[in-house]
Amino acid sequence: MANIKTKTYHHGNLEQALLVAGFQEARGTGSRNLGVNSLAKEVQVSPMAVYRHFPSGESLKANISQLGREEMARQMIEAISRQAGVKNRFQAVGRAYIQFALDEPGLFAVAFTACDAPPKREDSPSAWLVFQDSILDLCTEGLIDASEVEHVSAFAWAAVHGYATLAGGKDPMRPKATEQVISNLLDRIWSGIVGEGVQNR
């Protein structure tokens, strides 16, 4: 008797359904099919229904984008939790950041674009907050001075994010994405953080 197609007029949880569908789509094809019509069709709903939950298509995209940042944060936290020691933990965060970009290029791209409109929910653990925290750890462990936090943060984040962006892209000139290159990169970042030649300490 079950499995009758009860086509309810009201979807039930359209907002969540749109976000999930968008998340999956982003995972697969990046930001190409994240439009209002496309996602509305995906969840079997008329395009205008979307606007009952998001003020614009941009807003919907922005919220999907944040889901990407949260998923990324989750994986970074997971990676940290398996490490002991300041340096190991710090490099694990960077590695997770990079690995996410390589494993989930679509999600990564969406996570770092389409953030024009403000998302509905507050910023739950977002990727760069986790990153920021890992640098504060360096501070509490006495490896860097409190006055350096801003500079170190900018440097480390830039290097990791830049590599993630470039290596994950499709430009023919992009740097290789091998374990070798990544390890070396993280070592050089470490060197740039605690190294000798840095002025303004």
Add this chain to the structure above:
Amino acid sequence: MANIKTKTYHHGNLEQALLVAGFQEARGTGSRNLGVNSLAKEVQVSPMAVYRHFPSGESLKANISQLGREEMARQMIEAISRQAGVKNRFQAVGRAYIQFALDEPGLFAVAFTACDAPPKREDSPSAWLVFQDSILDLCTEGLIDASEVEHVSAFAWAAVHGYATLAGGKDPMRPKATEQVISNLLDRIWSGIVGEGVQNR
């Protein structure tokens, strides 16, 4: 008698006009108004005329994108030419790269996206080739070993590009874009290149 509106049926140099118009538009508003219709209207031509010169709108965008990379390369070369000494020259390139992203956010954004379709002309001096060259200089000057070039290149490019992207973006968490921060960043990159703690040398 003069100044009669000689409305020629044939534009004369539509391809160039479209590229120039697109370049200006990118400079002003980024990639928002780089569509076929929009640019066609800008040069007072029907949208379909564009397709006589570019196979698709994507292709047009890709060519504008390359103009951006070339302009960037020009400024980087200019910056290098005013410096003496390996370290100075290297840091000048990085600084120019970053400065371009801050001075011309629209152009920078367009230069590093919309490169899906291949451009028509061959890659004339493109931004990262200039960057690459500056790292080869470090090699010929004996500061790094030839075996390190790939790693150093990935590291330095990543750090500079990452910072340029993040600092030029509009995320509220983005790093500050002050002379202080930039100088410090370039010092830390230098430390990561020639520093002590780096493995795999």
Add this chain to the structure above:
DNA sequence: TTGCCATGTTGCTAGTATAAACATTACTTA
């Protein structure tokens, strides 16, 4: 001069976002 062909045009189809008006259902309150 004739005619080809590069370069423009219009008209069309399909896809997109989103505003306005209307329909249905869920929730609340007497």
Add this chain to the structure above:
DNA sequence: TAAGTAATGTTTATACTAGCAACATGGCAA
């Protein structure tokens, strides 16, 4: 429980966009 209201859908319409096909113009070459 019945009635009213708010939430959540749908349809219809306007105004964009990219790009195909067919047609028009005019410069250049035989």
